[in-house]
Amino acid sequence: MNMITRNIQKHAASLLKAETVDVFIGFKAGSFPMSAAPVIIKNPEQAQALIWDSNCRLNLANYLTNRTDKIGIVAKGCDSRSIVNHIIENKITRDQLHIIGVPCSGMVDKTKIASEFTDEITELREQEDSLVIKAGSETRILAKGEFLRSNCLSCTHRNPVLYDQLAADLVTEPVIENQFADVDKIESLSRDEKWLYFDDLIQNCIRCYACRNSCPLCFCPTCFVDESNPQWVGKGIDSTDVRTFHFLRAYHCAGRCTDCGACVEACPMDINVRDFTRKLNKDVLDMYGWEAGLDIKKRPPLDTFNPNDPDEYIK
Amino acid sequence: MEIIKIKKTAWPGGIDKARETYHLFGPVKDKSCHIFRPLENNIYPDMEYTSSTLSPKSVLFPQTQKILETSVDESEKNHHILTPVKQDNTPKAVIGIRPCDAKAMQLVKLNFDTKDYRDPYWCDAYESSTFIGLAANTPSIFDFSTSAGSGPFEEDGLDVLLVDCKDHYLAKVITEKGKSFLNTTGFNESTDQNKADQIIKDLKTCAEGIINSSIRTENLKEKTVLDLYNAPFWEDLAFSCISCGTCAYVCPTCWCFDIQDETRGSLVTRIRNWDTCMPPLFTQHASGHNPRGEKTQRVRQRFMHKLKYFEDKYDQGIMCIGCGRCVEKCPVNIDIRDICNLMNAYEPEKESAVSKLREK
Amino acid sequence: MKNPYTPYPVKIDEIEIATEDKSLKTFKFIFLNKEDEKKFSYQAGQFAELSIPGVGEIPIGIASSPVEKGFVKFTVFKTGVVTSHLHKMKTGDIMGIRGPLGNAFPWDNLQGKNLVIIGGGFAFTTLRSSIVFMLDPANRSKFGNVDVVYGARSPGMLLYREELFDWEKRADINMNITVDSTDNPEWKYNTGFVPTIVEKKIPKADKNTCAIVCGPPIMIKFTQPALKSLGYHDDQIIMSLENRMKCGIGMCGRCNIGKELVCKDGPVFTLEELKQTPGEF
Numbered sequence: 040m041n042m043i044t045r046n047i048q049k050h051a052a053s054l055l056k057a058e059t060v061d062v063f064i065g066f067k068a069g070s071f072p073m074s075a076a077p078v079i080i081k082n083p084e085q086a087q088a089l090i091w092d093s094n095c096r097l098n099l100a101n102y103l104t105n106r107t108d109k110i111g112i113v114a115k116g117c118d119s120r121s122i123v124n125h126i127i128e129n130k131i132t133r134d135q136l137h138i139i140g141v142p143c144s145g146m147v148d149k150t151k152i153a154s155e156f157t158d159e160i161t162e163l164r165e166q167e168d169s170l171v172i173k174a175g176s177e178t179r180i181l182a183k184g185e186f187l188r189s190n191c192l193s194c195t196h197r198n199p200v201l202y203d204q205l206a207a208d209l210v211t212e213p214v215i216e217n218q219f220a221d222v223d224k225i226e227s228l229s230r231d232e233k234w235l236y237f238d239d240l241i242q243n244c245i246r247c248y249a250c251r252n253s254c255p256l257c258f259c260p261t262c263f264v265d266e267s268n269p270q271w272v273g274k275g276i277d278s279t280d281v282r283t284f285h286f287l288r289a290y291h292c293a294g295r296c297t298d299c300g301a302c303v304e305a306c307p308m309d310i311n312v313r314d315f316t317r318k319l320n321k322d323v324l325d326m327y328g329w330e331a332g333l334d335i336k337k338r339p340p341l342d343t344f345n346p347n348d349p350d351e352y353i354k
Numbered sequence: 355m356e357i358i359k360i361k362k363t364a365w366p367g368g369i370d371k372a373r374e375t376y377h378l379f380g381p382v383k384d385k386s387c388h389i390f391r392p393l394e395n396n397i398y399p400d401m402e403y404t405s406s407t408l409s410p411k412s413v414l415f416p417q418t419q420k421i422l423e424t425s426v427d428e429s430e431k432n433h434h435i436l437t438p439v440k441q442d443n444t445p446k447a448v449i450g451i452r453p454c455d456a457k458a459m460q461l462v463k464l465n466f467d468t469k470d471y472r473d474p475y476w477c478d479a480y481e482s483s484t485f486i487g488l489a490a491n492t493p494s495i496f497d498f499s500t501s502a503g504s505g506p507f508e509e510d511g512l513d514v515l516l517v518d519c520k521d522h523y524l525a526k527v528i529t530e531k532g533k534s535f536l537n538t539t540g541f542n543e544s545t546d547q548n549k550a551d552q553i554i555k556d557l558k559t560c561a562e563g564i565i566n567s568s569i570r571t572e573n574l575k576e577k578t579v580l581d582l583y584n585a586p587f588w589e590d591l592a593f594s595c596i597s598c599g600t601c602a603y604v605c606p607t608c609w610c611f612d613i614q615d616e617t618r619g620s621l622v623t624r625i626r627n628w629d630t631c632m633p634p635l636f637t638q639h640a641s642g643h644n645p646r647g648e649k650t651q652r653v654r655q656r657f658m659h660k661l662k663y664f665e666d667k668y669d670q671g672i673m674c675i676g677c678g679r680c681v682e683k684c685p686v687n688i689d690i691r692d693i694c695n696l697m698n699a700y701e702p703e704k705e706s707a708v709s710k711l712r713e714k
Numbered sequence: 715m716k717n718p719y720t721p722y723p724v725k726i727d728e729i730e731i732a733t734e735d736k737s738l739k740t741f742k743f744i745f746l747n748k749e750d751e752k753k754f755s756y757q758a759g760q761f762a763e764l765s766i767p768g769v770g771e772i773p774i775g776i777a778s779s780p781v782e783k784g785f786v787k788f789t790v791f792k793t794g795v796v797t798s799h800l801h802k803m804k805t806g807d808i809m810g811i812r813g814p815l816g817n818a819f820p821w822d823n824l825q826g827k828n829l830v831i832i833g834g835g836f837a838f839t840t841l842r843s844s845i846v847f848m849l850d851p852a853n854r855s856k857f858g859n860v861d862v863v864y865g866a867r868s869p870g871m872l873l874y875r876e877e878l879f880d881w882e883k884r885a886d887i888n889m890n891i892t893v894d895s896t897d898n899p900e901w902k903y904n905t906g907f908v909p910t911i912v913e914k915k916i917p918k919a920d921k922n923t924c925a926i927v928c929g930p931p932i933m934i935k936f937t938q939p940a941l942k943s944l945g946y947h948d949d950q951i952i953m954s955l956e957n958r959m960k961c962g963i964g965m966c967g968r969c970n971i972g973k974e975l976v977c978k979d980g981p982v983f984t985l986e987e988l989k990q991t992p993g994e995f
Contacts, residue, residue, distance in 0.1 A: 069687045071495060076687035077594040097686065101596070150386050159404060159495050243384060245408070245417065247599035248633070249685050265635050268795050274614055275418030275627045305685035307407060307600045309386045421719055424767045434767050434808040435723040435746075470978070471963045472715040579972050583992045610967035613719075613960045615768050622768040624719075629966070636968060637958050637994075640794030643931075645957065645971075645994040655970075655994070663973035 041165070043091040043141055046206040047113055050139050052086035054111045060137050063111035064099050065089040072163045073149040077102065089113075091206065092165055093147040093183060098301040100124075100255040103131040110136055113206070115143035117190075117299035119199035120332025121255040124295055127335060130258060140202025142210040145183070145191035146300075150309055152186050155179075190300040190313060193218050200333055219321040225314065237282075237315075243308040244281045246274065250312050251288060253305035256295050263287060289315035294323045294341040297332050357554070358536065359545040360516070360523040368539035369398055369449070375538045376447035376484070379413045381406045390448070399450040401518065405494045409458065409606035409679065410451050414479040417603075417628045421475060421613075427620035436624060441475055446483040447535055454497075454504040454675040456485050456511030458606035461675070464668050465609050475626075484531045487512035491557055493565050496678025498691060501568035503671040507558035517554050524550050569694040571672055574661055581702040582662055583654065591693065592653035594686040595632070601656070601680040601688075602630035607673050610636075631655055657693050718963045721765040721810025722750040724786075729805055732789050734870025738836050739801055740777065740789045743811060754814060756780055757821060758843035759954060759982050762813030763962045764788060766803075770796040773959040773977065776814065777839035777874075779846035781853070786811065789839045789873055815962045816981050819844060819926060819952060827924050828858035830916050832937055834865055834908045834929030838873050840954060841928055845881065854886055858923075861916055865892035865908040865933075869901060890915045909936035912944075919945035926952045938985070948986035955981045955988075955995050971995050 051063040067078040067088045075094040079102075080086060091113065099112055100121035110131075114122055119140060125131045147170065153160060158175030165171075170181045195218060198209045217223065228236060248264075251257045264272045264284050272287075273280035289312075296316045303311055323329050326349045327340035340348070360368065372378060373393075380399025382391045387407035393399060422436040463480065466473040490497065490506035499505050509515050513532030516523045525541065527533050536542070602608040612629035615622055629636065632653075637646045646652045664673035674690065681689050728742035741764075745751045756762075756776055763771040772794075778787035792801045803809070819840075829848070833841045841864070848857050862881075866872045872891065882889040882903070892904035892911045904911050908929065917923070925946055927937055934953070941951055957969040957976040964978030972991035974980060 070681065070689040070692065071687075074687045079590060079593040081590075102593075154386065158492075161495060243387065243389065245599070245603050245628075247603050247630075249596065249598035249600045252596035252598040253685050265633075268798075270795075273616055274612060275625055277418060305596070305598070305600075307604060307683040307685075426768055434810075436721055436765065436767055436810055438717050438720055465965055465967075468964070471718045471965070473719075473965055474715075474717050579992065580990065583972075609965070611960075611965075613771065613966070615766075615770050617768040624767070626966075629968070631967070639956070639958050640797070651994065658972075658992075659967075659970070663970070667973040 041091070043206045044089065047091055047139055047141075048086045048089050050204055050206070051080065051089055051111055052083040054137055055081070055086065056083040059109070060111035061108040063089075064102050065113045065139075066091065066095045066097075066099075069094065072160050073147070073152065091141060093145065093170075094149070096146045096188065096300060096304040097253060098255050098299040101253060101301065103136070104255070104258045105130060106135070108135070111139065112136060113139045113141060114199050114202065115141045116194065116196040116199055117143075117297045119201045120196060120297040121299060123201050123332040123335050124297070125255060127338065128295075133335065137204075138199065138202040139204050139206050140199030141206045142198045142208065143191075143194075144197065144210060145187040145194070147183060147186050148188045152181065155181065188300050188303070189221065189311075190298045190303075193221070194298070196297075196330075196333070201335065219317065221314075222317050222321045225318070238278065240314055241281050241285055241310060241312075244276065244285070244310060245308060246276060246281065246284065247307060249305035249307060250302035250310075253301040254292070255299075255301075256292050257288070285312065285315055289319055292316050293319040294327070294329060294339040295331050296320055356527045356533075357545060357547055357550040358525050358527065358541060359543040359550070360525055360541045361543070362521055362523070364541065364543075365523070366398055368541045369393075372447060372535065372539045376445050376535065377442070378447050378449060379410070380449040390451075393449075401450055401488060401516075403450070404490075404492070405452065405496070405677065405679070407679070407683070408604055409677065410448055410455050411458065411462065411606050411609075413446060413448050414459065414476055414483065415462070415609065415611075415628075418625055419475060419627075420623050420625050422624035424622050425620050426617070426622055430620075436622075438474070439623070441478065443478045443482045446479070447486060448483055449486045450488045450516075451485050451512070452490055452677070453487050453506060453508040453510070453512060453515070454499040454502075454677050455606050456487055457504040457508060458511075458675045458677075459485070460511045461607050461664075461670065461673060462609050464670065484513045484535045485511060486514045486516060486532070486535060489515055489517045489554075489557070489561070491518055491561050493561055494678060496567070496682045497565055497676060498567040498569055498678060499676035500562050500565050501571070502674050502676030504675040505558075506561040506565070507554070517557055519553065519557075524554055526554065567678070567691065569676070569691050570698045571661070571694060573698045574672065574694075575665055577662075577697075577700070579658070579662060579666065582697055582700065583658060585697070585700050585702070587696055587700070588654045589650050591688070591696075592650040595649055595653050595688055596686060597632045597634070597649060597652065598685065599628075599630035599632060600683050600685060602632060603628055604679040604683050606677060606679075607660075607675060631659070653688075657690065657697070660690070661694055661697055718812070719961070721763070721812045722754060723747065723808060724811050726803060726805050726807045726809070727785060729803075732873050733836075733866075734868070738789055738791050738873065740787055740873075741800070742778075742785050742787050743809075744785050745811075746808070751784070751786075754786065754811070756786075756814030757818035758847045759819035759821075759840050760814040760816045761840070761962075761981065762786070762788070762811050762815060763959075764790070764796070764800065765810035765812055766796060766799055767810070769799045771812070771960070771962075772796045772800075773815070773956075773962055775837075775840040775843075775954070777842050779843045779850070781847055781850040789836060791836050812962060815977055817979065819954075819982055824924055825856045826858065827922050828917075828920075829860050830923060830925040831860065831862045831864075832908060832912055832916075832925060832927045832929070833863070834933035835867070835871070836873060837928040837930065837954075838864055841926065842874050842877070844926065845887070849881070849884070849887060859888065859917070860886070861888045861890070863890045863892065863908055863911050863916060865894065865904075865906075865911065867894050868896050869893055869898060907936070908933050909940040912937055912940045916941075916944060919947070919950060924950050924952060926954075928954045948989060949984050951985040953983055953985060953988065955983060957981075957995050 156174035162173040378393040466476040724743040732738040
C-alpha cells in the first residue's frame with residue numbers, strides 16, 4: 040500500500056470517528072485493471088476501502104454540488120481548483136468541507152498504455168515511478184512518466200490550492216515552456232483544416248453526456264440540450280447537433296475549466312473533448328490573465344466587469 | 355450441421371463476392387475503438403478484434419433513425435399526414451458478430467416483435483439480416499457471457515459460426531440463411547466433419563475456460579420484486595453514478611428510445627433516437643412530477659429491469675448477455691456483476707433480523 | 715401488421731373551452747378516411763396518442779364513448795409543448811391520432827356488477843366515456859347500480875357540466891357532483907373534497923361492486939382510505955394511471971412500473987396489482 044493511500048485511510052477514519060464530517064468521498068479500487076471507482080463512506084471501518092493511485096482520474100468535486108452535509112473529500116491539484124470554483128459559484132460552502140489534499144505526480148493514460156500491448160492488460164501494479172504490467176503471457180515494466188495523460192503533462196498546479204490536511208509532502212511545480220502547445224498546433228491549421236479536425240474529433244460522439252456529467256462545472260438544473268420549450272438542440276447524432284452541444288458546452292466552461300480531464304476519462308469513445316476547452320482556457324489566460332480556481336476570494340473575469348477588459352472584438 | 359473450411363487467403367475474395375448481394379457490416383477500427391460499420395468497397399471486417407466499443411445493435415437499430423415524414427406546407431397534397439420513411443432493407447450480412455451479441459438480438463426481438471404490435475423498422479431490418487458470427491477464442495477480460503445465458507462459442511441467433519484456426523476459418527452452417535450467404539461467397543471447401551467438430555469443441559472448452567468472470571442469477575426469479583426494490587443497498591451503490599447514457603448506449607440488450615419531431619423548412623421528420631433511463635428527463639412528466647427524480651431510483655430501475663423485471667416478464671433469463679461493455683466503459687466503474695451477485699444473495703428476512711439487532 | 719407509429723389523419727371539427735380558466739379544451743376529431751374510424755374502434759378507458767407533425771405526440775384518455783359514432787373527443791389540459799400547440803390550433807386543422815392504446819376498463823368482468831365511479835379534476839375524461847357507455851340503452855341493463863362522485867376545485871372547473879347536470883336528474887344513475895368550494899349561492903350540489911363525499915354518499919362495498927378511481931395523486935391518496943373504510947378490497951378498486959409516454963405501444967421502455975408498461979399492460983390496474991409493483995408513477 041502506498042503512503043498516500045495509508046494517509047487517506049487514516050485521515051478519513053479519524054474524521055468520521057470524530058464526526059468532523061458526515062461522509063467521506065474518495066476512491067476505492069476498481070473492478071478491473073487501470074480503474075478506480077468513486078465511493079462514499081459513512082463509517083470509520085469503511086475507510087480501509089479507500090485507495091489512491093495513478094488511476095484516480097475523475098474529479099470528485101463533481102459529487103459536491105448542492106450537498107448540505109459535512110463532507111470529507113480527497114482532491115489532487117486540479118480537483119481542488121474545481122472545489123474553489125464550486126465555492127465561488129455557491130454550489131458548496133467552505134465550512135462544509137474537510138479537504139485531504141493530494142500533491143499529484145500525474146495520472147496515467149489507460150488508452151496509451153493499452154496500445155503498447157497486443158493482448159488485454161490483466162494486471163497493472165505501481166511501483167514508485169514504474170508500472171508493472173501483465174498482458175497475455177507478457178510482463179513488462181513501463182516508466183510512469185512516459186504514460187501520463189496529456190493534461191497531466193501540461194499541468195502547472197500539481198499541488199492542491201485549498202486543503203485542510205495533506206496526504207503527502209508538496210511536490211515541485213514544473214516549469215512548462217509552452218503550456219498550450221497543443222492549442223497552438225490546432226490554431227496553426229487553416230480554417231478548412233480546422234473544420235475537418237473538429238469534425239473528425241467528434242465523429243464518434245454518441246451523445247451519452249458522460250463528459251458533461253463527469254464535469255464539476257456542469258450543474259445546470261436543466262442543461263441547454265435538455266430544454267424543450269423552446270428546444271435548442273436536436274437529440275440525435277446529426278453532426279450539426281453534435282457540434283452545437285460540444286461548442287456551447289465548451290463556452291459554458293470558459294474561465295472555469297481546470298483541465299482535470301474527467302471529461303476525457305469518462306468518454307466511452309475516447310474523444311479528446313479537451314481540444315475545445317483548452318483553447319478557451321488559453322484565451323482567458325491571454326485576455327484576462329486568469330486561471331480558474333486558484334483563489335476563493337477572486338471572482339472569474341466572465342463574472343465581473345472591469346473598464347480595462349479587452350474589447351477589440353467588439354466591432 | 356455442415357462445417358466448411360475457409361482459407362484466410364480466400365477470405366477477401368469471398369467477401370467481395372458477397373458484396374454483390376449483401377450490404378455488409380462488420381467491426382472496423384476507428385481510432386482506439388472498434389465500431390460496427392457498413393463495409394464499403396475495399397473495407398473488410400477486422401476479424402482480429404477483441405470486442406467492439408459499441409455493440410452491433412446499431413445495424414438493426416440505428417442511433418438516429420427517420421421513421422415518419424410529412425410536409426406542413428398547406429399547399430401540398432396530404433400535408434400534415436405522416437407517412438412512413440422508406441428504410442433500406444436490402445439484405446444485410448453482419449460479419450464478425452460475437453455470439454453474445456447475436457443472442458442479445460434475440461432478447462431485443464421480444465420487445466419489438468409482439469403478438470399485439472410489430473415494429474416494422476427493427477423487424478424488417480432483422481429479417482433481412484444474416485448473422486455471420488465469430489467465435490471468441492480468447493474472450494475479453496470483461497466477458498462473463500457463460501454465466502449470463504451465452505458464451506464465446508454459442509450459436510443462438512447466428513446463421514453461421516466462424517471459428518478462427520490461425521490460417522483458416524472453420525464455418526459451421528447453422529441456418530438456411532447462413533447457407534445462402536456462404537453460397538454467394540463461393541466458400542465451399544469441404545473438410546473432415548468429425549475432425550472439424552472436435553477442433554471446434556476443443557477451442558470452445560479452452561475459450562470458456564479463459565473466462566474467469568461470472569455472475570450468480572439462480573435466486574433472482576424466486577425473490578419478489580418488492581423485496582429487491584426495497585433492499586437497503588441501492589442508495590450507496592447509486593452514489594457514484596453520473597446519470598450519463600454510456601451503459602445504455604453500449605449495451606446490446608438496451609432498446610429504449612425517444613421520439614422527436616424535427617422540422618426543416620416545411621419538411622417534418624419524426625425520428626427516433628436511442629434513449630437512456632439514467633438521466634432524470636427520461637420519466638419527467640409535463641406537470642413537473644417525476645416518478646424517478648432521485649438518482650437512486652434510476653440506478654435501481656436499470657438493474658431491476660435488467661436482472662428482475664425482464665426475467666419476470668419474458669421468462670427467458672436476464673436481460674444481459676455478459677459482454678461486459680458497461681463494466682469496461684462506465685465512467686465510475688459501476689459493475690453489473692457486483693450488483694447482480696448482491697441482488698442474488700440478498701435475503702430480506704436476514705436483513706430485517708439484523709436491523710432488529712441494531713435497534714436493540 | 716400495420717405500422718404502429720403511423721397516425722390516422724384527422725381533422726379538428728370542433729373546439730370547446732372546457733373549464734372557466736381555459737386551461738382545458740375539448741377537441742372533436744373526425745377521421746379523414748372513413749374506414750379509419752372502424753379501425754380505431756375502442757373501449758372506454760383506452761387512450762390515444764394525439765400526434766401533431768413537427769411538434770410531437772401526447773397520450774390522452776378518450777373522452778368520447780364507443781357508442782358515439784362519427785367522431786372522437788379528447789379533453790386536453792394545456793401544460794407543455796404539444797398541449798400548448800394544440801390549444802392554439804383551429805377547426806379545420808389536420809393532425810393525427812394513434813390508437814386506441816392501453817387496456818381499457820375491464821368491461822367483461824364489470825358486467826352484472828354495481829359500479830362506483832370516482833373522479834377528480836380533469837381526470838374525468840375516460841370516466842365520461844364509461845358513463846355514456848353504460849347509460850346507453852343498449853348497455854344499461856348489463857350493469858347494476860351506478861354511483862358517481864365527481865369533484866373539481868370550483869363549478870367552472872368541472873368538465874362536461876351540462877351532461878353532469880342532465881345525468882343528475884336521471885333515475886338510473888346516482889350522481890354526486892361536488893366542488894372544493896364555491897361562492898355561488900345558486901350551487902345546488904355538494905361542497906367538499908371528493909374523499910369526504912365518497913365516505914358520505916357511496917354505498918358500502920359488497921362482493922358485487924367495483925370502484926373505478928381516476929384523479930390527481932392527492933385525491934387518490936385520500937380516497938383509498940375512504941373506500942377502505944367502506945369495505946372495498948384492493949381487487950375491487952380499479953385505477954387508471956398516467957406516466958410519461960412516447961411510443962404508446964410498449965416498446966420505447968419509458969413508462970414502466972416494475973415489469974408493467976403503463977401504456978400497454980395498463981393504464982388500467984386494480985389496486986391489488988399496483989400494490990405488487992414499485993410505486994413509480
